[in-house]
Amino acid sequence: DVKVTQSSRYLVKRTGEKVFLECVQDMDHENMFWYRQDPGLGLRLIYFSYDVKMKEKGDIPEGYSVSREKKERFSLILESASTNQTSMYLCASIGNEQFFGPGTRLTVL
């Protein structure tokens, strides 16, 4: 019954490292999204994609990039991780129904 999977539940990285967060969906959805969740701020949209090779900036794209080479996979990249990117990252895949992944809790030391 897998819908949306994220590559890691917990991740610890050091400042300056390049970090890859992977999201895979098995529902053939075109629309995929990356959010970060912080206490008191809710979820904020980082990037989204409506098709393969397509990407658009969300509300807080600074310090992030994304890749969508295949329809089922949407990757979030932190080019040079910083401590203010310590957060919970949630991937979403949305078609007629909406599914969120379990989240990756990233800590940057």
Place this chain on the structure above:
Amino acid sequence: GDSVTQMEGPVTLSEEAFLTINCTYTATGYPSLFWYVQYPGEGLQLLLKATKADDKGSNKGFEATYRKETTSFHLEKGSVQVSDSAVYFCALSEAGGTSYGKLTFGQGTILTVHP
């Protein structure tokens, strides 16, 4: 831009108490409105939705009515259970086209229900 404001938490209730979590929104068009729930250690799940004014969304005993005149979408449940303890998020999505799914969230309300 669009925004969603939820009542501040945390909210602590006894089992079988009545629950209300307030949500108001600001949007330029006619958005769809959603409530999501996040149980401990899990991702978000869609709880209910309403796509136009006066629609009532309902699921698992929870209800919310889309009130355009007050720009509100308050979540209610008549009798909460311990298993309802979770974080609840109100959200909106601008209507139509490829923007469906681009969600604006409130800050979340932590609900704890004691036996």
